[in-house]
Amino acid sequence: MDIIEExxxxxxxxxxxxxxxxxxxxxxxxxLDDRVYEKxxxxxxxxxxxxxxxxxxxxxxxxIVYHVIRCVQEGVSDAEFFEALNxxxxxxxxxxxxxxxxxxxTLDQCREKQRKxxxxxx
Amino acid sequence: MDIIEExxxxxxxxxxxxxxxxxxxxxxxxxLDDRVYEKxxxxxxxxxxxxxxxxxxxxxxxxIVYHVIRCVQEGVSDAEFFEALNxxxxxxxxxxxxxxxxxxxTLDQCREKQRKxxxxxx
Amino acid sequence: MDIIEExxxxxxxxxxxxxxxxxxxxxxxxxLDDRVYEKxxxxxxxxxxxxxxxxxxxxxxxxIVYHVIRCVQEGVSDAEFFEALNxxxxxxxxxxxxxxxxxxxTLDQCREKQRKxxxxxx
Amino acid sequence: MDIIEExxxxxxxxxxxxxxxxxxxxxxxxxLDDRVYEKxxxxxxxxxxxxxxxxxxxxxxxxIVYHVIRCVQEGVSDAEFFEALNxxxxxxxxxxxxxxxxxxxTLDQCREKQRKxxxxxx
Amino acid sequence: MDIIEExxxxxxxxxxxxxxxxxxxxxxxxxLDDRVYEKxxxxxxxxxxxxxxxxxxxxxxxxIVYHVIRCVQEGVSDAEFFEALNxxxxxxxxxxxxxxxxxxxTLDQCREKQRKxxxxxx
Amino acid sequence: MDIIEExxxxxxxxxxxxxxxxxxxxxxxxxLDDRVYEKxxxxxxxxxxxxxxxxxxxxxxxxIVYHVIRCVQEGVSDAEFFEALNxxxxxxxxxxxxxxxxxxxTLDQCREKQRKxxxxxx
Numbered sequence: 031m032d033i034i035e036e037x038x039x040x041x042x043x044x045x046x047x048x049x050x051x052x053x054x055x056x057x058x059x060x061x062l063d064d065r066v067y068e069k070x071x072x073x074x075x076x077x078x079x080x081x082x083x084x085x086x087x088x089x090x091x092x093x094i095v096y097h098v099i100r101c102v103q104e105g106v107s108d109a110e111f112f113e114a115l116n117x118x119x120x121x122x123x124x125x126x127x128x129x130x131x132x133x134x135x136t137l138d139q140c141r142e143k144q145r146k147x148x149x150x151x152x
Numbered sequence: 153m154d155i156i157e158e159x160x161x162x163x164x165x166x167x168x169x170x171x172x173x174x175x176x177x178x179x180x181x182x183x184l185d186d187r188v189y190e191k192x193x194x195x196x197x198x199x200x201x202x203x204x205x206x207x208x209x210x211x212x213x214x215x216i217v218y219h220v221i222r223c224v225q226e227g228v229s230d231a232e233f234f235e236a237l238n239x240x241x242x243x244x245x246x247x248x249x250x251x252x253x254x255x256x257x258t259l260d261q262c263r264e265k266q267r268k269x270x271x272x273x274x
Numbered sequence: 275m276d277i278i279e280e281x282x283x284x285x286x287x288x289x290x291x292x293x294x295x296x297x298x299x300x301x302x303x304x305x306l307d308d309r310v311y312e313k314x315x316x317x318x319x320x321x322x323x324x325x326x327x328x329x330x331x332x333x334x335x336x337x338i339v340y341h342v343i344r345c346v347q348e349g350v351s352d353a354e355f356f357e358a359l360n361x362x363x364x365x366x367x368x369x370x371x372x373x374x375x376x377x378x379x380t381l382d383q384c385r386e387k388q389r390k391x392x393x394x395x396x
Numbered sequence: 397m398d399i400i401e402e403x404x405x406x407x408x409x410x411x412x413x414x415x416x417x418x419x420x421x422x423x424x425x426x427x428l429d430d431r432v433y434e435k436x437x438x439x440x441x442x443x444x445x446x447x448x449x450x451x452x453x454x455x456x457x458x459x460i461v462y463h464v465i466r467c468v469q470e471g472v473s474d475a476e477f478f479e480a481l482n483x484x485x486x487x488x489x490x491x492x493x494x495x496x497x498x499x500x501x502t503l504d505q506c507r508e509k510q511r512k513x514x515x516x517x518x
Numbered sequence: 519m520d521i522i523e524e525x526x527x528x529x530x531x532x533x534x535x536x537x538x539x540x541x542x543x544x545x546x547x548x549x550l551d552d553r554v555y556e557k558x559x560x561x562x563x564x565x566x567x568x569x570x571x572x573x574x575x576x577x578x579x580x581x582i583v584y585h586v587i588r589c590v591q592e593g594v595s596d597a598e599f600f601e602a603l604n605x606x607x608x609x610x611x612x613x614x615x616x617x618x619x620x621x622x623x624t625l626d627q628c629r630e631k632q633r634k635x636x637x638x639x640x
Numbered sequence: 641m642d643i644i645e646e647x648x649x650x651x652x653x654x655x656x657x658x659x660x661x662x663x664x665x666x667x668x669x670x671x672l673d674d675r676v677y678e679k680x681x682x683x684x685x686x687x688x689x690x691x692x693x694x695x696x697x698x699x700x701x702x703x704i705v706y707h708v709i710r711c712v713q714e715g716v717s718d719a720e721f722f723e724a725l726n727x728x729x730x731x732x733x734x735x736x737x738x739x740x741x742x743x744x745x746t747l748d749q750c751r752e753k754q755r756k757x758x759x760x761x762x
Binding site for chain 2: 314323328332337353358364
């Protein structure tokens with residue numbers, strides 16, 4: 031299964047629908063959600079790594095896929111990924127292991143796409 | 153994928169098995185779970201909307217599918233759905249977004265079934 | 275302990291500080307959080323009851339205190355409270371019972387304040 | 397602080413109120429909650445230990461206090477307690493540590509009461 | 519779908535990768551996770567049942583599948599399974615029902631494999 | 641209330657007891673928990689900020705107090721704190737607000753101790 035493409039297509043289609051049909055409150059939340067990862071006094075990499083750790087301890091696969099892709103785009107190394115996932119594993123316990131599997135599987139697919147020169151645009 | 157049919161078939165099959173093989177305590181819990189959404193001083197619509205919001209902040213897709221179907225049966229409008237989902241989104245944060253996507257996808261399939269005059273019985 | 279006064283003083287003091295020192299993103303989130311409970315196609319009462327159920331299944335005592343006060347202000351009856359809490363109890367399980375205790379204790383204190391003609395402003 | 401007495405007094409007072417004023421659904425839930433820990437094919441000790449592990453991974457201090465008291469009444473040894481808490485710690489991660497502290501503090505107070513020949517009735 | 523085979527293949531493949539590429543901290547966590555279910559003053563059966571209850575209240579399907587298989591290997595009877603799941607259902611509420619369905623479906627597939635004399639090795 | 645001193649005293653006393661009386665598995669978990677925040681390819685500051693975000697979205701006040709103190713020791717600025725808390729707020733929703741209040745209150749007490757030249761040792 032191409033986790034990345036499947037996630038992107040579904041996310042794009044459903045977000046478009048939510049933003050078209052949902053009210054102003056929902057649109058504003060989505061805008062806040064985009065902006066919170068932008069560069070401030072903390073850089074984008076650090077914020078995306080925080081997003082990955084938060085998604086892993088909260089055990090949300092879709093959020094994990096999103097932040098793995100974004101971290102790869104920001105140049106996070108494999109060693110940095112595994113250290114961030116280790117923090118999540120210790121904080122969140124063995125219950126996060128299935129989600130760490132998904133994070134690593136997504137990372138593998140991102141690296142494969144990078145090797146092939148394919149876009150990771152999300 | 154027909155989310156609604158797949159959910160109904162799986163739910164029916166497994167509930168039958170659980171109620172046949174499980175003990176009295178499990179049967180009684182299932183009975184309580186049915187009754188809690190019945191009309192009392194609060195009407196069924198309000199209770200099903202509460203069930204939808206609770207399922208969304210707790211991030212349980214199967215529970216979301218169930219309550220979306222039940223809300224549609226009770227005549228909840230699209231505008232009402234999006235306001236309820238907005239409450240869940242603000243309370244539960246961006247981690248609920250994948251589940252809001254699933255709620256909206258299920259709503260779409262319910263509306264499609266309504267247009268075709270198909271049953272939503274659950 | 276006066277749950278209501280203690281909650282209000284702490285909330286006011288800390289929110290003032292967060293809104294003064296926090297960035298624009300935090301301010302906007304707090305604004306969204308206020309607006310989501312305003313009248314739309316769903317009335318304020320229904321939305322506050324949803325907030326109460328969501329807070330109970332997520333087991334957040336401070337959020338429960340806030341929504342109990344707001345529900346009382348909106349004229350929610352004791353019978354309606356107990357039906358809403360029953361939904362939360364069935365969805366969230368026995369783990370919510372300590373929080374249902376806190377909800378009922380807060381409701382008692384609100385009713386006491388109402389009898390004495392004291393303000394519930396929050 | 398006498399964790400056990402404080403918990404028992406508050407629990408008794410609020411449960412009485414909830415059972416008096418709450419509807420039939422709530423009463424039935426409380427009855428199910430009592431019965432599920434009674435002897436069946438699994439013995440009471442094993443079920444109370446399960447209740448302790450579940451309360452710890454869900455991070456509910458009041459539930460932890462309750463099940464620690466009940467486990468002590470059922471003759472669970474300190475070594476058995478620490479093995480059960482170790483399972484909860486590994487499953488639930490470091491986020492459970494503050495709750496494991498509370499469990500051990502409660503266990504200490506139970507042992508102290510046992511030494512003094514005081515009742516642990518709950 | 520063969521839940522058990524699919525789970526085992528995915529788990530084996532991804533764990534191998536995580537243990538090869540992850541750092542020492544991750545390896546040690548996985549070792550602790552294995553050891554915590556070994557015989558101590560509590561027997562393996564009791565610990566695996568605790569793991570099942572914890573996984574169910576935390577609503578992690580992969581963890582549920584793992585502990586169902588392990589419980590079957592340890593000779594847990596159907597009646598014991600349903601009592602353990604009943605504890606999880608009461609503690610965790612109706613939100614656990616979809617996961618109890620998955621537990622029972624996995625149990626069925628384990629029993630089927632046992633009837634056919636197939637390995638449950640995990 | 642002196643949040644920091646109270647937390648430190650309780651933590652020290654209970655950890656000592658847990659490590660004395662708990663088995664090898666618990667000791668090893670505590671060691672892993674210490675080491676995971678040590679400098680690796682990610683620096684200590686980044687890891688402590690991750691710990692703070694994870695603790696906030698998981699809504700654990702004691703864990704928040706610990707990581708706020710550690711972040712202050714590592715020289716995290718107020719602006720960086722508020723950006724990290726903003727990530728947690730957006731990911732985890734309004735249900736995290738009471739915990740963000742606690743984080744900011746703890747930060748204030750840390751700054752006060754720094755002004756007085758008092759130790760933050762934890």
